Amino acid sequence: MSLKYTAEHEWVQSGADHVTVGITHHAQDALGDVVFVELPEVGKHFKAGDVAGVVESVKAAADVYMPLGGTITEVNEALRDDPALANSDPLGAGWFFKVRLDNAADVDGLMDEAAYQALTA
């Protein structure tokens, strides 16, 4: 199960009929302690590149972008209650939202692990 990445430091994991989206370790490290996350509304549709949410630390507030066009199917309520999950487990329990893609094949256009490592090197 390999992850894909965006240039805005989000990871995308493919599931059965949806993808899961979160922020990378690099992102949470740059932000510092996360104090608040604003998650999108379930059922809302976004185009790729739209702002789907916001992640705030004490020193920064960063937009969370839709990596691909699709509809939000689920958001991580646990993250809403405990924003620190984005720091402690960004790739696991700190996931942000799940999306039913307009076009499943879009995932192939994202960066793979090697390309993302190169970006953050």
Added chain:
Amino acid sequence: MLMSSLTPLGDLENACEFESRHIGLTEADQAHMLSVIGEASRRSLIEGIVPASIARRQGMQLPDPLTEAQALQELRTIADRNVLLKSCIGQGYYGTHTPGVILRNILENPAWYTAYTPYQAEISQGRMEALVNFQTMVCDLTGMPIANASMLDEATAAAEAMTLARRTVKSDSQVFLVDQDCHPQTIEVVQTRARPLGIEVVVGDVVALLPHQACFAALVQYPGSTGAVHDWATQAEQLHGQQAALCVAADLLALTLLTPPGEWGADIVIGSTQRLGMPMGCGGPHAAYLACRDAYKRSMPGRLVGVSIDAHGQPAYRLALQTREQHIRREKATSNICTAQVLPAVVASMYVVYHGPRGLQRIAQRVASFTALLARGLRELGYTLLHDTAFDTVSVKTSDRTDALLARARDSGYNLRRVNAVTLGVSLDETTTRADLEALWGVFAATGQPLPQVASAEAGIDTLLPSTLRRHSAYLTHPVFNSYHSETGMLRYIRALSDKDLALDRSMIPLGSCTMKLNATSEMIPITWPAFAQPHPFAPADQLEGYRLLDEQLRQWLCQATGYAGISLQPNAGSQGEYAGLLAIMAYHAARGNSHRKVCLIPSSAHGTNPASAQMVGMEVVVTACDDQGNVDLVDLQAKCEQHSDRLAAVMITYPSTHGVFETQVKDLCALVHRHGGRVYVDGANMNALVGVAAPGEFGGDVSHLNLHKTFCIPHGGGGPGVGPVCVVDDLVPYLPGHATAGVPVNGVGAVSAAPLGNAAVLPISWMYCRMMGADGLRHATEAAILAANYISVRLRDHYPTLYTSDNGRVAHECILDLRPLKDSSGISAEDVAKRLMDYGFHAPTLSFPVAGTLMVEPTESETLQEIDRFIDAMIAIRDEIRRVEDGTWPREDNPLKHAPHTAAAVLSDGWSHAYSRELGAFPLASLKRQKYWPTVGRVDNVHGDRNLFCSCVPLSAWEAASA
């Protein structure tokens, strides 16, 4: 035989004396500093820094300087041209009695008015407690769960409520409904604000318009501007039914008697706190407020003080949720607001602390009773009133006698409100006496008609407040509002809070970009003269001759200082001046049929208010690059000018740059932008390096704003009041903001502040400064400021490199110390150094702006060499401490920097267990044993504070638990 040498009389009169009071460096000091930096003279220093292409061609034309006594006398004759009647105009401004203990110990006390915005929480606990009291006062009275630490005035607060609602509600309507009985100046400012954002403002009878009129929010006034007290609960339901919000402009004094908006469905509540102890001041300064429902809190504009804990688990105040603000979110900020109205907010909160809930209610009940009595008497005299309900205001139907009655009132010493051709308004307040009621009846009575008697109500009188809206809920129950009702108690509470804070009255505050210079006492004295403090902003123009002349002279002198042709003093903060300046540019393009010109180029190094203001006027922000010297990258700017050439509206630059450098190619930059049809906005934040030396209006700027609370001596007050004049070249003069409500013609740009002169009552401060310094004095101040910054840069360069210098190694009036390499070598951050400076008795320089990991130092011209050297010694000592971490003497996680600041309790604790001594923690220099400022809390936990947001008075139990 004695030879007598004669001294010219002029020298003995010493008209320039104030210059040496304001500039802290003597001639001998300056000579010494010049030799340290290797410069022959002040002249050669300036000539080496300021590019010859932009140096002023001629000096400023200002009157020759006066001594302090002479200037005060001249200003007194100007002030006395104001005619003081008793104003019963209302319309948002009311008479009030400022308690003497608050006037002398806060408004007139440098410990309070020279403080800066409380970004460094550990040395600002006093004023933050006063602001938490303010927030709690607003929440209690409005019945809303959260309130911020002040807005600029009621009208701009209403505009912010409009955009807050638009950001938050689910409705996608673009219509904002405004009730016709809102204050007219509020309606005007809201309309100005809405226009560029594509919001359609519909003004009318909200009761009749809802529920059919689709909108995203509605604004109502409670009580109404003409006096009626209306129940808006039905309208709240109707709005919520269409996913829209109810915004209420509410009178806080009335809310002691009326059911508060939070109890009948309001989503956002705004208003003024002027009548809680701040003089009317011809329109300002005073604090406004904004309160809202919990769901809106992360989108609230303005500063919010929150409660967190410090490193020792004690309750500690801090600025919360700062990531929403302009300095971080930039063009996505909730607002461009930066400076607020902190000093007047503190006054209002102390007024409420002093009166308490019962005292406040008594004042409100008296006002309401006198109003009922006035109404009864007017009816006895045969008049009909517009409304059956009232708190403090009655509107009287006067048919064709309106102007005759207005004149008669004036002859008796009263200003009434001309609501329209057939209606007069009378508003009463805390200062209203029985004699006033009798005099007012006398105005309305026909010749020979018997007058009503006050004595008829001696046993009490029912108010005209609707019985269905009488307040039953308690308010102001926290002990702080019920403990300080004796003057002795109040005095000591005020003193105890100010003792916790580090302001300019104790030490230098070398904050880059803030210009913390002297706020001289003789500059401050006039602001509380009754002639300046008492006038109502909408009094007849012939009673405001003093203010008119003050405005005219100050504008003239500021034009001389900036090289511009026209200025407006209406904007009441730098952010508002910036906003007005950008509106002028947009109006200019629109007048030429070029409304499509919307692109605004902004360098990445710009202050956050720049992009925040640009998006408020409907511009599209395009960020341009800076080169690795921190200068505007002209190649990138040229490319972007070409790319957006037919849609270019403006470029916004700061000069000298936010990096402290006089970029040599600024004239080319201006010419480039002009060639592509854009106008140049020069942010005036760094004006302290320009006055008398270079003028933005001369080197290519089209519009600038100034910060009178930086360059021209208005004190920072802990975060306001400010004044942000907007200055323009000749062809943009028509687009300066007008003010229809006050009779100032509008030509493209409507009112941007509730009052036509904005924070009028603090304008005398800048007038005095200019009058006592004269042209040469102002230029000397600029030169001394530049010399001081270069001296610090040179003396510290072996310890902390200066990040950006010009080609000859010089800086402007501030320098950026690069601490980033230290993070790698020792783990010590710039923030650690900022906190350690507190132990040395200093407020840190500007932390991590404009570059993360740095400290930007601006000494200003007012500091003495002794204090500057004391700062340098502290920074050098701190560098030695860092060295001991680098070489392993102290662990990275246990050293005086990581544990800074050190409170008395911490160093005296039996549990001290650090790798360094207590003495080193508290007294790193022996001189501190003679004179020590103690931070009152340890390092504040910011993460805890934002994760657990709490913005009201700390319950007593928390204090008790902390000290157990």
